[in-house]
Amino acid sequence: xxxxxxxxxxxxxxxxxMERDPNVFVCGEEVGxxxxxxxxxEGMLDKFGAKRVVDTPISEIGIAGxxxxxxxxxxxxxxxxxxxxFALEAMDQLVxxxxxxxxxxxxxxxxxxxxxxxxxVGTQLSAQHxxxxxxxxxxxxxxxxxxxxxxxxxxxxxxTAIRDDSPVIFMEHxxxxxxxxxxxDDPDFCVPFxxxxxxxxxxxxxxxxxxxGVQMCLKAAETxxxxxxxxxxxxxxxxxxxxxxxxxxxxxxxxxxxVAQEEWKNVxxxxxxxxxxxxxxxxxxxxxxxxxxxxxxPMPYAKNLERAAIPxxxxxxxxxxxxxx
Amino acid sequence: MARTIAVxxxxxxxxxxxxxxxxxxxxxxxxxxxxxxxxxHENKIxxxxxRYDGQEALVAGxxxxxxLPGDYILCTYRDHAHALACGTSPRAVxxxxxxxxxxxxxGKGGSMHLIDxxxxxxxxxxxxxxxxxxALGVGFAIKYRGGNDVCVVYFGDGAxxxxxxxxxxxxxxxYKLPVLFILENNQxxxxxxxxxxxxxxxxxxxxxxxxxKGEKVNxxxxxxxxxxxxxxxxxxxxxxxxxxxxMSCYRFVGHGIGDDNTKAWTTYRxxxxxxxxxxxxxxxxxxxxxxxxxxxxxxxxxxxxxxIHEEVMDAIQFAESSPEPxxxxxxxxxxx
Ligand SMILES: Cc1ncc(C[n+]2csc(CCOP(=O)(O)OP(=O)(O)O)c2C)c(N)n1
Ligand SMILES: [Mg+2]
Numbered sequence: 001x002x003x004x005x006x007x008x009x010x011x012x013x014x015x016x017x018m019e020r021d022p023n024v025f026v027c028g029e030e031v032g033x034x035x036x037x038x039x040x041x042e043g044m045l046d047k048f049g050a051k052r053v054v055d056t057p058i059s060e061i062g063i064a065g066x067x068x069x070x071x072x073x074x075x076x077x078x079x080x081x082x083x084x085x086f087a088l089e090a091m092d093q094l095v096x097x098x099x100x101x102x103x104x105x106x107x108x109x110x111x112x113x114x115x116x117x118x119x120x121v122g123t124q125l126s127a128q129h130x131x132x133x134x135x136x137x138x139x140x141x142x143x144x145x146x147x148x149x150x151x152x153x154x155x156x157x158x159x160t161a162i163r164d165d166s167p168v169i170f171m172e173h174x175x176x177x178x179x180x181x182x183x184x185d186d187p188d189f190c191v192p193f194x195x196x197x198x199x200x201x202x203x204x205x206x207x208x209x210x211x212x213g214v215q216m217c218l219k220a221a222e223t224x225x226x227x228x229x230x231x232x233x234x235x236x237x238x239x240x241x242x243x244x245x246x247x248x249x250x251x252x253x254x255x256x257x258x259v260a261q262e263e264w265k266n267v268x269x270x271x272x273x274x275x276x277x278x279x280x281x282x283x284x285x286x287x288x289x290x291x292x293x294x295x296x297x298p299m300p301y302a303k304n305l306e307r308a309a310i311p312x313x314x315x316x317x318x319x320x321x322x323x324x325x
Numbered sequence: 326m327a328r329t330i331a332v333x334x335x336x337x338x339x340x341x342x343x344x345x346x347x348x349x350x351x352x353x354x355x356x357x358x359x360x361x362x363x364x365x366h367e368n369k370i371x372x373x374x375x376r377y378d379g380q381e382a383l384v385a386g387x388x389x390x391x392x393l394p395g396d397y398i399l400c401t402y403r404d405h406a407h408a409l410a411c412g413t414s415p416r417a418v419x420x421x422x423x424x425x426x427x428x429x430x431x432g433k434g435g436s437m438h439l440i441d442x443x444x445x446x447x448x449x450x451x452x453x454x455x456x457x458x459x460a461l462g463v464g465f466a467i468k469y470r471g472g473n474d475v476c477v478v479y480f481g482d483g484a485x486x487x488x489x490x491x492x493x494x495x496x497x498x499x500y501k502l503p504v505l506f507i508l509e510n511n512q513x514x515x516x517x518x519x520x521x522x523x524x525x526x527x528x529x530x531x532x533x534x535x536x537x538k539g540e541k542v543n544x545x546x547x548x549x550x551x552x553x554x555x556x557x558x559x560x561x562x563x564x565x566x567x568x569x570x571x572m573s574c575y576r577f578v579g580h581g582i583g584d585d586n587t588k589a590w591t592t593y594r595x596x597x598x599x600x601x602x603x604x605x606x607x608x609x610x611x612x613x614x615x616x617x618x619x620x621x622x623x624x625x626x627x628x629x630x631x632x633i634h635e636e637v638m639d640a641i642q643f644a645e646s647s648p649e650p651x652x653x654x655x656x657x658x659x660x661x
Contacts, residue, residue, distance in 0.1 A: 024389030034516030034592060036624055057486035057522040058453045087454070089489070124371030124424070126435045128451035297659050301372060302424030304649045 001186050007040050007177040009151040010116070013158035014041070014078055016187045019049055021076060024162055027054035028063055030082030030119075035080050035281035037250060037280060038118055038177055060086050064093035064115070068167075071113035072101060081117035084171055085129050098167040099142030110165045116158070118174035119147075121262050121310050127298035130306075132211075136200060137169040138239045138272070142194060145169045145239040147211040151181045153237055157193030163190070173212045194241035198250070202230035205256040205320045208247055208273055210236040213311075214262045216292075220316035239269055247273065248281045255286040256323040260316050265293035290319035339551075341620055345629075347389065347547060348615060351381040351608045353633050354406040357415060358396075360637050361405065361422055370422045371646065372435050373451075376585075377406040379545075382607035383509055386550025387477060390421035390558060394445040395472075397463050399456035400479035402437035403509070404449030407479065411446040413439070415640035425647035431657065432650040437529055453514075454487030456480055457506075461493040462566070464471045464502030473562040483514020485531065486522055497498045497567050498536030504567040505557055506532065510544070512574045515584075516593035532569035539569030545605045575602035 004012070018024045024046075030037050032045035032055040045053040056063050060081065067079035081087040085093065094115065101111050121130045140146045144166055148154040154172065161168035199214060200221050207217040214235045221231040232250050236243065251257050256275055259270040270291040277289055295309040352623075358376040374589035377384070380403075387431050388398065389411035391533025400407045408418050413429055421657055422436050440448035447463065452455045460478035467474045480595050485508065491595050497504050519526050532539040538560070542553040550572060557568040577599065590599075615621040636660055 027554065029514050033521075034589075037515070055517065057517070058483045059486045059488065061488045062486075089452075089454075089487070124435060126372055126438060126451070127433075128437070128455075129373070202383050295655060297656060300433045300650075300655065301421075301430075301438070302426075302432035302650050303371060303434065304424075304652060305655050308652055 001182040003180050004151060004170070004183045005178055005180050006154050007038060008038050009183045010154040010158055010172060010256045010323070011042065011044065012183065012185075013155045013162070015044065015047070017159055017162040018052060020187065023074065024076045024078065025054065026080060027056055027066060029056055029058055029082045031055060031080050038174060040177070041080070044186070060089035061093055064090035066112060067113045067115065068093055068098040068101075071098075071167070072109055073113045076112050078114045078116060078162060081115060082115055083129065083174070084119040084133060085131060087115065087117070094137075095140045099140045102166065103142060111167050112165045112230065113244070114158070114161045114168045114170050116170035116172065117170040118177070120173040120175050121294060121299060122175055122306070124301055124303060124306055125299070126301040130299040132261070132294065134169075134171055134263055135175040135268045135272070138269060143167055143169050143240060146193070147171045147173075147239060148237060149176070149211055149214040149235050151179065151183045153191055155183050156189055157237060158261070160190045160193055164193070171211065175212050178192050181291055187209065191237070193238045194243050195238075196236045196243040196246040198232060198246065199235050200231065200233040202232035202254065204229050204254055204260060205231045205323055206247070206250040206254045207231050207233045207258050207260060207316060207320070208236065209260040210239065210269075211262070213262060214314055216313040217260050219313035220320065223313065223317050224320055229320065242273075242276075244276055244280060248276065251277055251281050252284045255284055256262065256320075257285070258290040258292060258316060258319045258323065260292040260311065262294050262311065264296050265291055266296050266323040268293060287323040290323055292316050292319050326544050337637065342622055343389075344615060346387050348611060348621065349629060349633065350389070350410060351385045351547070351611060352629060353415070353610055354381045354384065354409055356633050357405060357409060357418070357636050357640075361419070362521070362582070362585070364423070364641065370436065371424070372437070373402065374436050374582040375403040375580065376576070376578045377403055379602065379606065380509060380511060380574045381406060382547040382550045382611075383479070383507060383544050383572050383574055386547050387507060387525060387554045390551065390554050391445070391477065392474070394443060395474045396404045397445045397447055397467075397474070397476040398479075399447050399460050399463065399476065400449055401453070401456065401484070401509070402449050402451045402483060404437065404439045408439040408446060411441055411444040413441040413444060415636055416643040419443075419640035419644040420647050423647075423651065425644055426650040427643070427647040431654070447467075454480060454484040454490045457490040458493040460504050461497050461502065464497060464504040465500065467503050467632070468500070468565065473503065473565070475558060476563050477507060479507045479513060480507055482508065482510040482512065482519050482528070483522060485528055490563065491535070494532065494535040494537060501566040503561045503565055505554075505561055506537070506539070506567065506569040508569065509569045510571055512573075513576070513580070513593065515580045516589070518593065528571040529569060537567050537569050539571065542572045543569050544572030544574035545607045545610070546605065547607055547611045561646040575605075577603060577606075578616050619649065
């Protein structure tokens with residue numbers, strides 16, 4: 001398998017799907033002539049032309065409406081938000097329209113649209129640009145929510161998203177764009193939704209995460225292993241649908257769990273997963289479930305405060321130790 | 326006795342001192358921006374960084390015409406110049422850019438979120454179009470309380486394509502609120518030229534569609550900006566209704582530190598185009614005018630350069646020797 005960056009894997013998924021299906025097109029701010037703000041769509045305008053790589057004004061409501069309406073009329077749009085922070089502008093189109101039209105129509109209308117772009121925190125981008133808000137979308141019935149960690153998953157999950165007949169929220173991580181790994185070049189390779197993957201096996205504690213959170217969990221597991229503590233690291237891959245079977249199976253073995261995420265702690269993915277573990281595997285647990293999350297503050301700019309607001313592998317290590325205390 | 330000089334518009338007689346102050350302000354902005362670029366590359370400043378080089382007249386021609394505090398200013402993430410023009414000390418601005426406790430937002434905001442409410446500066450906004458709905462509310466509050474203060478809102482050509490901007494302009498036109506719009510038309514929104522972002526590039530006409538009077542201004546000329554602003558402010562203060570100024574200008578550098586570094590800006594505009602606009606440099610043009618009128622000469626210019634250099638160095642020194650915000654302040658200010 002060829003090695004490529006996460007960012008290239010996303011591009012490859014879109015490119016292959018556009019080659020396969022003439023109804024697939026991409027749109028968004030700076031996706032064409034500028035070659036993509038994060039270079040994700042680099043070269044695509046040249047390859048597919050302006051009909052299928054559509055540069056838009058800075059109009060997120062317009063972008064979301066364009067994609068939603070086009071999907072309702074039979075196309076398969078992949079709309080890019082320059083970052084997920086700017087999708088807040090488009091919340092009504094997303095939540096009240098894209099997510100609901102199938103249900104409101106009694107199933108008579110499909111809305112096969114993918115909204116994608118970088119999410120994640122860091123690099124001193126401060127309050128309005130540095131945040132992770134996956135639980136907002138997971139909260140709204142009608143969306144599938146995908147947050148890949150590896151380049152291989154970025155490709156395989158995006159292909160599944162484009163082929164899915166429901167609206168998919170596809171959140172990449174700007175901090176993962178540069179990581180390189182092997183990625184399948186088989187145009188039929190897809191990663192199904194709702195299947196978590198165990199990235200490291202262990203018997204002492206389950207670390208449950210997704211997106212860049214998986215990186216900090218793997219690092220923490222490495223550190224703890226030196227002390228003889230073996231963690232099992234689960235990468236959820238999709239938050240909706242959520243693969244609780246893999247999680248429950250793991251905690252039945254380890255009897256302890258830490259859920260790790262970059263987003264705020266209050267009313268978050270971690271809250272949901274902890275609640276479901278209690279619902280489905282209460283008797284298996286030997287310690288309270290720990291949650292590692294972003295501090296519940298708008299992201300501060302100053303380096304030291306930002307560092308304090310973003311969770312790290314050290315926080316995961318400490319949380320695991322608390323479950324074992 | 327202060328000398329008075331008549332410039333292009335009949336009623337504008339500007340005192341020599343004021344001209345010198347305006348020159349000083351524009352030069353400070355230019356040198357400050359150059360220094361922050363340097364500091365970013367020394368890793369002293371993080372996040373995004375958007376410079377105002379080439380657009381100085383939009384601030385120098387407007388902000389000194391305001392009554393601060395009293396009037397209000399809102400602007401975009403391209404906000405260093407606005408803070409300096411409001412009178413926020415270069416020290417407090419530089420310290421904010423370096424994320425220090427002594428910064429104008431205590432290190433919590435950074436480059437895109439400079440703010441100084443004591444001087445009427447309600448801050449830079451990182452969201453394109455974001456300041457305009459806020460200006461609606463500020464304008465509402467001014468009218469509600471009475472008096473003839475004005476809210477000035479700066480936003481970009483790209484921002485004109487935001488839904489919230491048009492909702493707000495409609496309401497500002499409807500309620501007749503004292504808002505002065507300064508559209509910073511620097512020809513591009515990141516890599517997107519105005520002609521590639523709208524089917525109607527006449528921004529003044531768009532304002533008119535919302536019942537707001539306006540005009541186009543050459544934003545590369547300090548005097549034109551200044552006199553248009555004075556007329557607009559008089560209109561707003563007398564009539565209590567808004568006014569729209571579309572100021573054509575050009576950013577001499579990339580959109581932000583990112584495309585500055587990589588020269589990605591060459592993908593959407595030619596070096597030749599940039600050079601053409603640089604010939605109209607508002608700072609150099611103003612300087613040439615002052616020399617021609619005998620207000621400045623090379624020796625005086627060198628002296629002002631020297632003073633500004635010292636001011637910027639002092640700001641840097643102050644910022645670099647200031648402490649980071651205390652760690653236990655992380656949760657401060659989530660609520661009032
Ligand atoms: C709602 C929103 N969408 C996208 C962005 C990303 N972005 C930041 S600046 C910018 C270009 C804005 O151009 P313009 O309004 O012309 O202002 P300028 O930068 O030229 O001063 C974009 C797309 C953003 N900050 N907010
Ligand atoms: Mg612009």
